[in-house]
Amino acid sequence: MKIDKFSVKVYPDPKLSKNGFRSTHWRILQPLIKQAREDGYMLALEALPRNFEQMPYAHVHIKQLYSRTPKDFDGLAVSVAGYIDGLLIDSGVLADDSPFFIRSYTLTHQKVPKVSDECVIITVSRGLEC
Numbered sequence: 001m002k003i004d005k006f007s008v009k010v011y012p013d014p015k016l017s018k019n020g021f022r023s024t025h026w027r028i029l030q031p032l033i034k035q036a037r038e039d040g041y042m043l044a045l046e047a048l049p050r051n052f053e054q055m056p057y058a059h060v061h062i063k064q065l066y067s068r069t070p071k072d073f074d075g076l077a078v079s080v081a082g083y084i085d086g087l088l089i090d091s092g093v094l095a096d097d098s099p100f101f102i103r104s105y106t107l108t109h110q111k112v113p114k115v116s117d118e119c120v121i122i123t124v125s126r127g128l129e130c
Helices: 018-023 026-047 073-079 081-090
Strands: 005-010 058-066 102-111 119-126
Touching: 005 026, 005 081, 018 073, 026 081, 058 073, 058 081, 073 081, 073 102, 081 119
Parallel strands: 058 102
Antiparallel strands: 005 119, 058 119
16 A cells, blocks of 8 residues: 555653763663664554555654754754654665655754643655655
């Protein structure tokens, strides 16, 4: 089955940010990265039909919903990297997460009223051209 677009909601651990990487020991980070990747894989399985067709190319859009202070874009990209690997590669959505297969990678922020509304939404859409 051909899919054109799907979205998942994730809640990255603060230790997975670029600042968290600098201040957290690798023995603590490695299980968090592994868990994020596994969570991304499981979220993809829930969001996709059982017999989906692999995308030849994709566009990835990441939107952080924040209530206080947003992460800077490079920190946001680092914090969802494990989810992206599980979501796209481990689940079979794309053959690889290189620039040849991911044609665009966009990041945005949106303010929400409550801390309980904070999350990151990752949207993957089929695309042949940028």
